[in-house]
Amino acid sequence: MRHPIQRLHFCPSTNRLFAAVAGVIHVFHGTTGVPIAEWTAPQLPVLAPGKKSLNKPAKKEEEEATPAEQGAREGSPSKKRKVDEKAEPIRTSNLGVGAPRGDAQGGRNSVTKMLSVREGGYLVVVTNEDKTLRVLEVMEDGALKMLSERAMPKRLCAISMADSDMTILLADKFGDVYAIPLLEEVVQPRPENPTAAQLAKEERERLAEIKRKRTEISHDLPFTAQLLLGHVSMLVDVLAVTISEEGKDKMYVLTADRDEHIRVSRYPQCFVIEGFCLGHEAFVSKMLVPSWDKTQLISGGGDAFLLRWDWRNRAVLEKVDVADLVRGVVGGKVGGGKHDHGDAERSGGEKEFKITMVGMWEVSELRMLVVAFESLPAVYIFTLNSSLVHTVTLPLSGHPLDVAVDTSNNAFYVSVVPASEGAPTIEKFKHTMDQWENVTDDAMGKIMEKTDETQFVGDEKILNEGLLYATGLLRKGTARTEKE
Numbered sequence: 429m430r431h432p433i434q435r436l437h438f439c440p441s442t443n444r445l446f447a448a449v450a451g452v453i454h455v456f457h458g459t460t461g462v463p464i465a466e467w468t469a470p471q472l473p474v475l476a477p478g479k480k481s482l483n484k485p486a487k488k489e490e491e492e493a494t495p496a497e498q499g500a501r502e503g504s505p506s507k508k509r510k511v512d513e514k515a516e517p518i519r520t521s522n523l524g525v526g527a528p529r530g531d532a533q534g535g536r537n538s539v540t541k542m543l544s545v546r547e548g549g550y551l552v553v554v555t556n557e558d559k560t561l562r563v564l565e566v567m568e569d570g571a572l573k574m575l576s577e578r579a580m581p582k583r584l585c586a587i588s589m590a591d592s593d594m595t596i597l598l599a600d601k602f603g604d605v606y607a608i609p610l611l612e613e614v615v616q617p618r619p620e621n622p623t624a625a626q627l628a629k630e631e632r633e634r635l636a637e638i639k640r641k642r643t644e645i646s647h648d649l650p651f652t653a654q655l656l657l658g659h660v661s662m663l664v665d666v667l668a669v670t671i672s673e674e675g676k677d678k679m680y681v682l683t684a685d686r687d688e689h690i691r692v693s694r695y696p697q698c699f700v701i702e703g704f705c706l707g708h709e710a711f712v713s714k715m716l717v718p719s720w721d722k723t724q725l726i727s728g729g730g731d732a733f734l735l736r737w738d739w740r741n742r743a744v745l746e747k748v749d750v751a752d753l754v755r756g757v758v759g760g761k762v763g764g765g766k767h768d769h770g771d772a773e774r775s776g777g778e779k780e781f782k783i784t785m786v787g788m789w790e791v792s793e794l795r796m797l798v799v800a801f802e803s804l805p806a807v808y809i810f811t812l813n814s815s816l817v818h819t820v821t822l823p824l825s826g827h828p829l830d831v832a833v834d835t836s837n838n839a840f841y842v843s844v845v846p847a848s849e850g851a852p853t854i855e856k857f858k859h860t861m862d863q864w865e866n867v868t869d870d871a872m873g874k875i876m877e878k879t880d881e882t883q884f885v886g887d888e889k890i891l892n893e894g895l896l897y898a899t900g901l902l903r904k905g906t907a908r909t910e911k912e
Contacts, residue, residue: 431884432853433843434895435542436832442548444570445832445841447854447875448539449882451555455570456878458834461871463878464570469537469555469562470577538895541584545593550575550610552596554584556895561587561598563610576612578651590668590679590695597681599666603659605683607696613652657698661687664729664902665715668695671722671740682725682739684712686902690727692739703742707735710765711902716788718812720795726816728785728799730903732764736816748816750799750808754783756821757806784900789831793838794859800828800842802900807831807842809864822864825851829896839867845896852876 435448443458451469456462541554544566551564551572560579564572582600590597590607598606619626667682679695680702690705690712710730717725717739725739732754736746755762761780784802791798796819797810805824811817826844833840839858846853853876856867884891893901 429884429888430846430853430880431882431891432829432845432896433879434829435539436830436841436843436854437542437544437551438832438834438841439544439548439566440834440836441544442566442570443836444548444566445875446542446544446551447843447879448542449879450884451537451539452882453539453542453551453553453572454875454878455566455572456875457570457871459871461874463874465572467564467572467574469539469553470558472537472557540895541587543587543589545589545610552587552589552610554587556583559583561596561608576651578608578649578653580606580649585663586666588666588668590681597656597666597668599663599683601662603661603663603685605656605658605663605666605681605698607654607656609652654696656681656696657683657691657693659683659685659689659691661685661689662902664711664713667715667717669717669722669739682715682717684715684727684729686711686904688712690715690725690737690739692742702740705735705737705739705742705744707737707744707747711904713785713899713902714787716790716797718790718795718797719792721812724812726788726797726812728788730764730782730784730900732762732783734785734799734816736812746815748810748818750783750801750818753808753818753821754781754801754804757804757823782900782903784903786828786899787831789833789840791833791838791840791859792835798831798833798840800831802897803827805844805847820864822857822866824855826853827897853879 431450433447433449437446438458444464445456445458447454447456451471453467455464455466457464537555537557539553540556543552544550545552548566551566553562553564555562558579559582560577561584562577563575565575567573580598580600582602584598585601586599588597589595594610596608596610598608663683663685665684668679669682670677670679681693681695681698683691688708688710692702692705694700694702708727708729708731712727713729715725715727723738723740725737726734727737728734732749732751734748734750735744736748737743738745751762758781761778762783763780764783786800786802789798795812797812799808799810805827807822807824807828808818809820809822811819824842824844826847829843829845831840831842837858839856842855844853844855854872856872857864858867
């Protein structure tokens with residue numbers, strides 16, 4: 429089967445479309461659809477038949493790890509792990525804690541997040557199986573050159589930018605948020621004959637480092653990283669928002685987790701919690717602060733409604749029900765909340781379609797939002813001014829995976845799971861004459877011709893649950909347990 433385009437991103441500054449298919453990122457010209465370049469993520473090694481993965485040791489012939497190995501696991505000396513002497517270590521990288529494990533199905537290392545920054549000069553990429561953040565430089569001709577790769581202790585679920593796009597905020601599934609510089613710092617050589625001022629500066633930095641190690645949690649990562657905050661629950665989304673207050677620009681970090689919480693923290697003093705936005709009944713999978721009014725926040729997830737917030741005062745301004753909108757597409761019983769898909773069937777009732785938000789994207793010039801739900805062949809357009817109002821529902825040929833907005837042309841691309849062998853994997857809509865039109869031209873044909881070259885061979889259940897339909901598994905009660 430053709431591998432769907434799991435991630436899309438459009439950079440208006442350079443008029444380029446980035447499409448991630450499995451572990452390959454394709455770069456296309458935004459107007460003509462001509463392929464410009466491509467980049468392939470390092471693939472994981474595949475264990476030879478009969479070899480055992482380090483991450484799944486045998487139940488027999490096990491022994492307790494040494495104290496040093498115990499401390500390496502989760503940073504806690506009280507926890508013990510069991511190791512298998514017969515398992516052959518696979519050294520694939522010197523990246524650090526989150527280095528590739530060598531147990532992925534078929535060695536695939538799929539791209540799960542993409543974000544262009546600094547007017548399209550850099551592309552920030554997250555790959556799933558090796559839990560690694562990579563920064564790629566986008567050359568003038570569109571080619572992608574990898575500048576750095578930094579592996580994290582846990583899998584990353586969301587990224588955002590801060591400090592004028594010079595700092596990357598990383599949220600992982602363990603509940604932590606890190607701040608990492610976009611470009612790795614260059615260590616200046618120490619002068620042979622330092623001055624008194626330089627010696628005093630070095631001493632201050634040494635003392636500050638000692639204090640930091642005493643007061644901050646560290647994972648001993650082999651690169652610059654600051655742990656900003658942590659949640660008890662799994663994190664799902666993170667946003668950095670800069671807003672003017674009393675004539676000064678202040679920055680906040682908004683984090684959403686699986687336990688229905690939205691937390692508002694100061695930045696970079698994230699230990700100062702301004703408060704929580706409480707109103708959801710299920711997990712919060714997506715937050716959006718519109719660029720034309722940063723005092724508002726729109727959030728959604730596993731509930732049958734969206735919430736519009738005054739996030740600075742943690743107050744709900746509006747609750748927008750979407751159950752009727754979803755029912756108009758799928759028919760039958762529709763709902764949200766914490767219960768899984770099997771509850772109705774176990775009780776002998778009608779199976780209920782559980783609403784799960786995939787994402788929200790803004791079309792800033794029109795003050796509109798594009799909203800997509802998992803396993804639902806449509807996208808919904810809302811207008812956001814003093815209230816959030818649904819304007820139109822756009823049918824799709826398949827289930828939506830991601831959206832990329834071309835703000836310069838009031839258009840957006842949608843990647844979909846093809847419903848049949850000849851169905852498209854990507855669609856484009858453009859706003860003209862006060863309505864949205866589905867665009868089918870030569871440019872779209874060239875994009876699909878290139879992306880359709882990648883085929884998926886293997887268990888489709890692994891592809892669906894691990895990459896395409898993973899958001900709905902956040903709902904409590906689902907059988908599958910999230911990997912770290």
